[in-house]
Amino acid sequence: GAGVSQTPSNKVTEKGKYVELRCDPISGHTALYWYRQSLGQGPEFLIYFQGTGAADDSGLPNDRFFAVRPEGSVSTLKIQRTERGDSAVYLCASSLGQNNEQFFGPGTRLTVL
């Protein structure tokens, strides 16, 4: 079956611009995670959705970051007024539940110039 998909695979933007990153989880997976990974580091937790609701958004670095999952499937991570420090690979993962194996998407590489 299809795995987790993320679009776009690469996004180059200018400082101050707004970006949206999309994640399409595995069908039937109710849990969805967003992570950010910088070079040489492990994935850094951003936000967790159980169904449509954000059960834990404590990893979002500041109020420029926001994520939604309106129908309990596809999720969008939104970043306002991008900064150069936002450059990283943004990974999405889904699982059957919060203590289950997470399946990762291929990631979106965001570059802020």
Added chain:
Amino acid sequence: QKEVEQNSGPLSVPEGAIASLNCTYSDRGSQSFFWYRQYSGKSPELIMFIYSNGDKEDGRFTAQLNKASQYVSLLIRDSQPSDSATYLCAVYTGGFKTIFGAGTRLFVKA
């Protein structure tokens, strides 16, 4: 103190040898422990998970957990060049978070 710590490496082992990867964690209430493999430029993929103290074997891989010492390890027997990757230790602490270590880079020399 970082919540999940790993030696960044690189760890270099000859082909056929045993590679030993280690991880310590700070939260005594941690419940589940995962090892992910990440090839360069790719996303993480699960290798092993372990919940209980002791050893868990799956093919060439063995995960070892010692909750009293807050220590989890991954052994790779008969290492192959295709095992060369970064190995990420991940810890589920309850609630909703899984915390990842920075990873250990492994090189298996042919």
